[in-house]
Amino acid sequence: MTSPSVDGPFVPGPAFDGWLPGVDGICYGGDYNPEQWPEEVWEQDVALMREAGVNLVSVGIFSWALLEPREGEFDFAWLDRLFDLLHANGIRVDLGTPTASPPAWFFRRYPQARVVTKDGTVMGFGSRGMAAPTSPEYRAAAVRIATELAERYGAHPALALWHVHNEYGAPVSDDYSENARRAWPLWLQHRYGSLEALNAAWGTRFWGQVYGEWDEVDVPAASPSVVNPAQRLDFARFTDAMLRECFTAERDVIRARSSVPVTTNFMAVACPATDLFAWGREVDVVSNDHYLWAADPRNHVTLALAADLTRSVAGGKPWMLLEHSSSGVNWQPRNVAKRPGEELRNAMSHLGRGADAIMFFQWRASRSGAEKFHSAMLPHAGTRSRVWREVVELGATLGRLGEVVGSRTQADVALLWDQESLWAQGLEWRPSADLQAGERIQTFYDRLWRDGLTVDLARPSQDLSAYRLVVAPASYLLTAADAANLTAYVEGGGTLLVSCFSGIVDEHDRVHEGGFMAPLRTALGVWVEEFLPLREGERVTLEGLGDPLHATVWADDLVLEGAEVVATYADGPAPGGPAVTRHQAGAGKGWYLSTVLDADALAPLMARVYADAGLTPTLLPDDVEVLRRVSDDAEYTIAINHSPVDVRLPVPAGTTDLLSAGATSTDSTSGTTTVPAGEVRVLRAPR
Ligand code: GLA
Numbered sequence: 131m132t133s134p135s136v137d138g139p140f141v142p143g144p145a146f147d148g149w150l151p152g153v154d155g156i157c158y159g160g161d162y163n164p165e166q167w168p169e170e171v172w173e174q175d176v177a178l179m180r181e182a183g184v185n186l187v188s189v190g191i192f193s194w195a196l197l198e199p200r201e202g203e204f205d206f207a208w209l210d211r212l213f214d215l216l217h218a219n220g221i222r223v224d225l226g227t228p229t230a231s232p233p234a235w236f237f238r239r240y241p242q243a244r245v246v247t248k249d250g251t252v253m254g255f256g257s258r259g260m261a262a263p264t265s266p267e268y269r270a271a272a273v274r275i276a277t278e279l280a281e282r283y284g285a286h287p288a289l290a291l292w293h294v295h296n297e298y299g300a301p302v303s304d305d306y307s308e309n310a311r312r313a314w315p316l317w318l319q320h321r322y323g324s325l326e327a328l329n330a331a332w333g334t335r336f337w338g339q340v341y342g343e344w345d346e347v348d349v350p351a352a353s354p355s356v357v358n359p360a361q362r363l364d365f366a367r368f369t370d371a372m373l374r375e376c377f378t379a380e381r382d383v384i385r386a387r388s389s390v391p392v393t394t395n396f397m398a399v400a401c402p403a404t405d406l407f408a409w410g411r412e413v414d415v416v417s418n419d420h421y422l423w424a425a426d427p428r429n430h431v432t433l434a435l436a437a438d439l440t441r442s443v444a445g446g447k448p449w450m451l452l453e454h455s456s457s458g459v460n461w462q463p464r465n466v467a468k469r470p471g472e473e474l475r476n477a478m479s480h481l482g483r484g485a486d487a488i489m490f491f492q493w494r495a496s497r498s499g500a501e502k503f504h505s506a507m508l509p510h511a512g513t514r515s516r517v518w519r520e521v522v523e524l525g526a527t528l529g530r531l532g533e534v535v536g537s538r539t540q541a542d543v544a545l546l547w548d549q550e551s552l553w554a555q556g557l558e559w560r561p562s563a564d565l566q567a568g569e570r571i572q573t574f575y576d577r578l579w580r581d582g583l584t585v586d587l588a589r590p591s592q593d594l595s596a597y598r599l600v601v602a603p604a605s606y607l608l609t610a611a612d613a614a615n616l617t618a619y620v621e622g623g624g625t626l627l628v629s630c631f632s633g634i635v636d637e638h639d640r641v642h643e644g645g646f647m648a649p650l651r652t653a654l655g656v657w658v659e660e661f662l663p664l665r666e667g668e669r670v671t672l673e674g675l676g677d678p679l680h681a682t683v684w685a686d687d688l689v690l691e692g693a694e695v696v697a698t699y700a701d702g703p704a705p706g707g708p709a710v711t712r713h714q715a716g717a718g719k720g721w722y723l724s725t726v727l728d729a730d731a732l733a734p735l736m737a738r739v740y741a742d743a744g745l746t747p748t749l750l751p752d753d754v755e756v757l758r759r760v761s762d763d764a765e766y767t768i769a770i771n772h773s774p775v776d777v778r779l780p781v782p783a784g785t786t787d788l789l790s791a792g793a794t795s796t797d798s799t800s801g802t803t804t805v806p807a808g809e810v811r812v813l814r815a816p817r
Contacts, residue, residue: 139615140591142407143445146391146414149486150290153186153222155532156481157450158525160490160507162187164212165196167494172212175494176219178508182518183525184221187493188452191226191296192258194275195233201271204278217288224393224452225283227380229272230296231258240267246307249352257500259302260295263372264313269379276380277387284388292392293452294380297419298373303403305369306351315344317368331638332360359557359639366553370405378412393417395452398439399432402556405549406443407589416444419453419491422476424466428576430772433476434755435575437483439547442587446538450487451480456517457505465503471808473520474527475770478810481531482757482768484539488528530788531812534766537759542745543578544597545571547587551607554639561631562663564683565726567604570629574603576729577736582748582756594619599743605632607639613649620653621716625743628654630684630724631661645689653720655693655713658686662703670702670725672709675734681725685709688724696721696738710735712742719743751777754805760817767813771805778802782815 150157159179164172179187189212190197198204216223237244237255243265245253253259261268276294283289322328325341334340339358341347350357350365381392391414396406398418410416418440422429440449456473458465468476477488495506507521555567578585578601586597590612594600600619605628608616613633620626633650635641642648646658662685664670672679674697685704693713699705713720719742723735740747750756753773759766767785771777781803789812805811 139593140407140589141445142443142589142592143410143447144414144416145411147447148391148414149448149536150186150222150415151390152287153290155185156528156535157186157487157489158182158528159184159186159221159493160188161191161453161492162189163192163492163494163496164189165193165208166496166498169211172215175508176215176221178513179221179493180219182507182522183529184493186222186224186290186487186489187216188224188226188293188489190228190279191293192228192231193226194228194231197228197279198233198275201235201239206282209283213283213286213288217286221288222290223286223288224291224293225279225289226293227272227276227279227295227384229275229294229376229380230260232261232268232271236261236268236271240265242308243268244307245302245305246310248304248306250306253302257301260376262305262307262309263302263369263376264305264307264309266309269376272376273379273383277383280384280387284384284390289388289390291415292384292388292390294377294384294392294394297395297397297401298377299401299403300397303369303373304365306349310349313372314349314365314368315347317371318347318364319344321364332358332364333638333640334358356558359554362557363550363554363639366403367550369403370408373404374409374412377409381412391415393450393452395419396440396443398436398443400436402549402552406439407547407549410443410445415450416440416447417450417452417487420451420480421455421459424458424462424464428753430475430479430753430755431576431579432572433479434483434579435572437480437485438585439587441484441539442547444484446484446586448486448536449484450489451477451485452487452489453491454480454489455505456490456507456509456521460501460504467505470516470520474524475772475808475810477524477528478768478770478812479755479757481534482755482759482770484759486535488524527789533764533814534759534812537761537764537766539584539757539759541584541586542597543583543585543599543601544588544594545575545578545585546590546600546602546605547571548589548605548607548612550637551605554635555604555606555631557639561661562683564666565631565663567606570603570726573729574601574629574732577732579755580729580750581736581740582750583745584758591615594624595622597624598745599625599627599739602626602628602632604629606634607637608633608649609637610642610649616650617653617715620718620720623717625719625721625739626653627721627723627739630686630726650720651691653713653715654711654722655691655715655720656688656708656711656722657691658724659689660687662687664702668702671700672697672725673700674698675710675738679727679731679734681709681727681731683726684724686724693720693722697735712738751775754779763817765815765817767811767815769803769805769811769813771807771809774807776804776806778804781813785813785815788812788814
């Protein structure tokens with residue numbers, strides 16, 4: 131194998147090393163939309179913010195229609211007054227550019243800027259959502275309002291952060307408008323240089339799709355059958371690139387006028403339209419919005435995955451939880467309210483995974499509009515409410531944790547996350563509709579979560595040498611360079627576990643030559659002769675990892691090239707054939723799992739893999755998480771008990787409980803602490 135990549139390994143995270151100017155301690159607050167209220171209410175808001183310990187609010191995110199009531203006419207008087215009021219009260223401002231929701235005049239004047247869906251529907255006004263990201267009129271208008279705001283507020287002493295746009299990719303991502311149709315071949319020309327290169331990359335000789343002129347290449351709109359998957363994959367890249375160009379255009383005019391850091395709020399895990407590792411390089415500070423999926427009874431695990439992904443996108447630097455909810459949301463089928471203590475546990479899980487900001491959508495519940503049933507820091511019930519009391523308590527709690535700011539999380543395990551592979555695997559006509567990349571990532575993550583291991587998400591092109599274990603739960607698209615990087619990782623002494631349907635295609639969704647998984651055969655000592663997907667609901671039995679294990683969805687017909695067989699299929703389409711293999715490659719080990727195991731069934735396999743990696747899982751009671759952040763001189767332990775029973779946990783010597791102000795529940799002689807049911811502990815030990 132050759133060196134991993136001519137360009138060197140991908141390095142995640144922003145170049146900026148600083149933090150928000152003028153904010154002391156952990157940022158606490160939320161989206162603040164005072165324009166929905168008479169100005170008398172603002173005074174009351176600010177007094178209550180102080181009571182709750184709020185030190186940062188996000189304003190202006192949906193204010194374009196008020197800030198620019200007619201094209202080119204600006205009214206900043208109300209925002210000036212708001213800035214001054216917040217400043218006078220010591221509350222810092224995260225200023226939004228309002229470009230996620232252009233005003234009515236914009237769409238009337240530029241109807242051609244409206245987004246068109248795949249089936250040709252033109253999106254109307256009366257909701258929210260940006261215009262087509264490729265619309266020159268939209269881009270010009272967005273840059274103009276961002277410029278005006280930067281000139282006016284860029285040096286305001288209350289300003290701590292720029293919040294460009296809101297959640298790029300939602301609700302608008304794919305666009306099939308005339309603007310997109312014009313921009314798409316230009317983007318392709320830039321990517322491929324020539325039509326010959328495009329025809330080769332897309333394999334257009336299949337189904338007779340060969341292009342002779344650039345203007346023949348259309349967006350992949352509704353079509354009689356499956357669209358060329360390489361074209362679809364490039365369209366996902368194009369969509370992401372167009373959204374990112376909108377962001378960087380606004381960011382650059384702001385940077386030219388203000389030294390305050392710039393962010394845009396991501397939706398880690400929840401928004402497949404954006405390649406967050408690429409976005410993480412473009413912002414100054416990474417921020418994320420997270421909402422629990424209420425139907426999932428263990429949604430604290432999906433929260434943890436989103437938080438770990440956000441930290442990883444930030445390259446391990448501190449990040450901001452820019453939105454979450456104090457209780458239920460309003461946009462799910464059943465908007466389950468959070469129960470007492472749940473909000474604190476959620477906040478602490480984000481904090482324990484590296485967040486130095488705990489923010490909400492939104493400060494005060496709206497009386498009107500689509501989100502009036504969404505919870506808020508200040509709910510419709512007002513201050514005589516459980517939610518308010520918990521919001522005040524959380525503010526006080528965070529106030530006691532200021533010293534945690536800047537400390538870092540350290541992970542021994544990397545779980546591979548490559549958005550391009552997720553896009554490609556999600557396309558049609560794969561061998562089994564039951565094999566879902568998202569499910570595989572979540573299940574492997576759940577196993578690691580239960581085993582108390584801290585996990586980073588990583589691109590396969592990163593330098594992985596610092597991790598004891600790398601898990602590839604769904605690496606369907608794996609470039610030759612990425613496969614070489616993984617091979618070098620193993621040969622250098624790492625332990626790699628690869629799950630089925632990985633290493634199958636290259637960056638153009640072309641099957642790798644040499645048989646399925648060929649690029650990983652040096653690392654794994656095995657390749658796949660034929661996929662053997664199972665029927666819906668079919669189960670197969672694995673023998674060799676203790677008690678027989680049940681597997682579903684998938685099996686492979688494997689060809690061994692040096693790997694030892696750890697488990698075999700007792701039945702199913704390949705009885706007696708290898709199911710799990712282990713291979714010594716250089717100084718490391720390459721494991722392959724050729725089927726789908728649930729999180730319970732993964733336990734005996736992972737125990738063997740951990741042993742190879744020199745990892746010791748932490749035996750924690752069910753639904754308890756223990757997180758660590760370290761600074762130069764202290765180690766912080768954040769213990770969160772999501773379960774209904776009290777638990778006792780071991781603690782390092784000399785531990786102080788930061789939340790009970792010196793009076794500690796830590797028993798220093800026994801070295802344990804009790805975390806009561808549903809509660810959290812934050813402990814400091816010297817380092
Ligand atoms: C998103 C948006 C907010 C709000 C919340 C509601 O995160 O950014 O404006 O709509 O969802 O949960």
